[in-house]
Amino acid sequence: MVWRAHLTSAPTSHLDVTFHFIKITWHHPLSTLSSHSYQGTMSVVVPIIDISPFIAENTTREDKLQVAQQINKAALEVGFLTIVGHQIPLDLIEGTWKATKDFFDLPIEDKIPYTRPQEEYPFGYNGMGTEVLSTGKAAESGEVDEAIFAPPDIKEMFSLGPKDPKAGFPERIFPVKPADFQKNWEVYYDSVNNLAGHILTAFAMALELPDDFFQQYIDHHASALRAINYPAIASRDDVLPGQCRASAHTDYGTITILRTDGPGLQVSKDLDPPVWHDVPHIENAFIINLGDLMRRWTNDRWLSTLHRVIVPAADVVPSENADERVVCRRRQSMAFFHNINRDAVVSTLLREPDEVSKHEPIIAGDFLLQKHLASVGIKQRK
Numbered sequence: 593m594v595w596r597a598h599l600t601s602a603p604t605s606h607l608d609v610t611f612h613f614i615k616i617t618w619h620h621p622l623s624t625l626s627s628h629s630y631q632g633t634m635s636v637v638v639p640i641i642d643i644s645p646f647i648a649e650n651t652t653r654e655d656k657l658q659v660a661q662q663i664n665k666a667a668l669e670v671g672f673l674t675i676v677g678h679q680i681p682l683d684l685i686e687g688t689w690k691a692t693k694d695f696f697d698l699p700i701e702d703k704i705p706y707t708r709p710q711e712e713y714p715f716g717y718n719g720m721g722t723e724v725l726s727t728g729k730a731a732e733s734g735e736v737d738e739a740i741f742a743p744p745d746i747k748e749m750f751s752l753g754p755k756d757p758k759a760g761f762p763e764r765i766f767p768v769k770p771a772d773f774q775k776n777w778e779v780y781y782d783s784v785n786n787l788a789g790h791i792l793t794a795f796a797m798a799l800e801l802p803d804d805f806f807q808q809y810i811d812h813h814a815s816a817l818r819a820i821n822y823p824a825i826a827s828r829d830d831v832l833p834g835q836c837r838a839s840a841h842t843d844y845g846t847i848t849i850l851r852t853d854g855p856g857l858q859v860s861k862d863l864d865p866p867v868w869h870d871v872p873h874i875e876n877a878f879i880i881n882l883g884d885l886m887r888r889w890t891n892d893r894w895l896s897t898l899h900r901v902i903v904p905a906a907d908v909v910p911s912e913n914a915d916e917r918v919v920c921r922r923r924q925s926m927a928f929f930h931n932i933n934r935d936a937v938v939s940t941l942l943r944e945p946d947e948v949s950k951h952e953p954i955i956a957g958d959f960l961l962q963k964h965l966a967s968v969g970i971k972q973r974k
């Protein structure tokens with residue numbers, strides 16, 4: 593198979609953070625998405641794939657190719673897969689999970705000090721009501737100027753960026769409490785980043801590219817580890833119409849490696865209108881989804897699928913004491929957003945002689961920051 597890159601002149605960085613904007617008009621969050629519509633999808637099956645041939649030693653190329661073929665099918669048909677056989681130790685996962693929960697349980701005054709201006713350091717602590725992921729989605733097509741107002745996602749977050757100064761961010765910040773937070777997060781970040789490297793090798797094989805094709809884009813990568821706390825919700829009255837825990841969006845980078853503690857995540861291959869399907873929760877597995885860069889690279893062959901986290905319709909937790917009843921349990925997730933180098937140019941890879949690129953080349957870091965800042969209500973001048 594022959595791939596050729598779609599290259600016009602290389603893009604130059606154009607983003608200039610200028611002012612905060614206020615969203616005043618109410619639209620349904622999805623009304624801002626592209627008018628491009630897909631055929632309704634009756635069912636979406638997220639396959640479970642054993643990734644171990646890419647991690648264990650002494651596996652054959654044939655074993656790897658079989659996994660790569662399964663990945664190719666999932667990327668073409670769903671844009672989501674669940675992986676087992678990842679070999680990340682359970683005690684690391686559980687230790688990091690517990691330290692993260694302990695951080696979220698701290699009083700707000702212990703968390704706020706880790707908030708940073710997102711234009712400079714798009715990580716740290718983001719409190720309740722500070723993000724609307726569907727606005728980041730709208731920014732991709734330049735529709736934020738249409739003044740969207742969508743209710744904020746019901747969550748708080750802590751994110752960690754890369755350690756390497758060459759990645760182009762200020763030094764990492766870690767909460768001092770709980771004491772085991774930093775160590776767990778450092779090791780977890782590196783382990784999951786390592787896993788991402790294996791998955792990208794599998795992607796390269798699936799695309800019939802050289803096995804190390806993606807390595808040139810990740811030697812000073814901008815990946816982020818983000819923990820999300822979705823608090824318990826005591827009353828339906830606390831939820832605005834259309835409000836989600838994480839509103840409908842696609843992820844921005846290459847892949848996301850997600851761990852959750854229960855259901856709530858939904859995907860839709862349809863945009864107009866979306867048709868939502870639950871992603872099954874599988875213990876000790878990671879959910880992997882493809883981000884926008886993978887879709888652009890493959891000229892939309894591979895999917896970067898719309899997803900969201902809902903407030904479940906009926907999740908009443910019974911209790912003898914009516915005051916303790918909650919309509920919706922607390923939920924925690926940890927997402928590793930694998931991003932390539934900020935200065936890397938992503939140009940469509942074309943494989944047919946007469947194939948036309950659906951996308952202009954972009955600078956990965958600009959694309960990412962533009963979407964992230966839009967989701968936290970910061971507009972940039974182009």
Ligand SMILES: O=C(O)CCC(=O)C(=O)O
Nearest residue numbers: 820838852857901925927
């Ligand atoms: O919490 C989850 O299950 C998914 C979160 C998510 O999609 C995101 O933050 O991008």
